[in-house]
Amino acid sequence: MKLVKHIANLGYGSRKQVQMMFREGRITDADGEVLYADDKVEPQVIRIDGEPLDPPPGLTLMLHKPAGFTCSTKDVGRLIYDLLPPRFRDRSPVLSSVGRLDRDTSGLLLLTDDGALLHRIVSPKSALDKVYEAELAQDLRGDEAATFASGTLMLESEDKPLLPAELEVLGPRRARLVLHEGRYHQVRRMFAAVGNHVQALHRSRIGGLELGALEPGQWRMLDAGDLERLFGQRG
Template structure:
């Protein structure tokens, strides 16, 4: 973890105040003066501020049901950030330290994971870890067995050198499917169906890895220890 982030998670200082105390030579790491905000510190390091030992707050892991017309960003843009939903009842402190582990489009609803543990996020989003995601997809045209087969073999997306990894379709009805992916390219679900002549009308993520969505739209809960650890398989 960067030194400036470590101090922010160990104190009530804001970002600018953290920079000031580092540059003012008030921080020691293992009894060595450090003035580089990007210096990497680890859990077993001894970090002090003017002689006071610092200890970071515990990491947090949340599940949220993202509603439509919100974005997976830490700041509001044209649409509001989904993280605003954590602030409604002042239930969560230090929301600015949190981030979303993987994104959904503004009009896509469903499961997002929120944390302040960067290493945990990396484990989820690293392509080689093949973390599965399940989407409920409503389509403009009837799904065919040929499309099911093509998805399992890989789809050539425009602008991509390689085929997508095998994706698996479970047909619910003629225009509704459950789609399982193990990668997360930009707008991938919509681009895959577009590549086979269909169009996504509605998109909803139901599951990431072993974690299933079980709260109403706009609501959230903390992950259980079992759910948190499931991403270290």
Template sequence: MRLDRYLANLQYGTRSDVKKMIKANRVAINGQKVRNGSVSVVPGATVTVDGKTVGGSLQVYYLMNKPSGVLTANSDAAQKTVLDLIAPADRRPGLYPVGRLDKDTTGLLLLTNDGALGHDLLSPKRHVPKTYLVSLAAALTPAMADQLAEGITFQEFTSAPATVAVRPGSEGRLIELTIHEGKFHQVKRMLKAVGNQVTDLQRIQMGPLHLPASLPSGQYRKLTEAELAALLEAKK
């Protein structure tokens, strides 16, 4: 990769800013000052800016605990998005949220600039399961659970059979619901279709990824090597 593009991707400024930095003799590769931004950065090379080693992966994978009130979008002129929660140093070109959580839905959200992985995880052919913790206005009845487990037909699609588990001690008003699609307002529409109403919604699992209990709302972290390996395996 070209040196100027490499530094720009690591958020050291725009391509124009980086070119000025290089021409100012502030950048070195393997200890040798470089004044040409077209020079290639080969794997394993040590790049320094003002004597300090720069680095970081160009391909990133973040697990976020999305808070309520934030849009799952790359940008918005009026409202805060999940990309606004990413620190400048952690941003990369092409970073985007994989899938969508409604503005008032919280929980597990994957963000990456690995477009191929994101596409595979969202592909209807993969049927990657997504589990939500759902608070209900009324207790879930056996009949409602049966309908959810059978699949529900909407005008534009029929949901695959869902897995339903009632949380103990919740009197039927807190359930774990696992679905295999990701349609607009799908969980809310499914519960409405069986005669109930969602009062709170949190995604707690996507494929092999689980929402860590230790990750505060609005925070994110890089995937561990084990999590990334499991995710890559899940997309096969």
């Protein structure tokens, strides 16, 4: 692939804009030597304004999504893409969120431009656990863990019971919940089914991958080791 097309596909600008970047001398190699649009070099040596070129397609990253941001490219208001370099929104193929966290839910969100990886993560066959911490409007009654673990709980407007889920009590109005499936607004609807209301919700883990020390709004790229942990043993 020609350099102009490759750089444009990474979201740095249109092909015309990238050609202008070459003419302005903004694109160099690792030693600072100016590159030209018809040069043949490996992407890993390219620098734009002195910074390494973004990874090629196959980019996957972890974002600590704050509450108040929407997993969309088009909705009004604050979007998760506002937390990322602007060019990430313009990559081709597109960088998509892997599933969604609703606007009022914070925590671990994955994004990737690898369609096969995205489908593998969300596929029920992968059986990736998802761990949430919930703050509730009312005190726990004490029977919620047994109800959620029963495998018989039905959500409103659905005709298939939920898979068993594990609940750990963290306080009178705080709980950790481990899910083995992903239905629409599942945690909120589960607590609604037992007469409670989720006031704040946070996702801390998907599969074997934990949010770790990332602060709200921070992100980092994932490597092969991270993906191995994602699909690896879960505790």
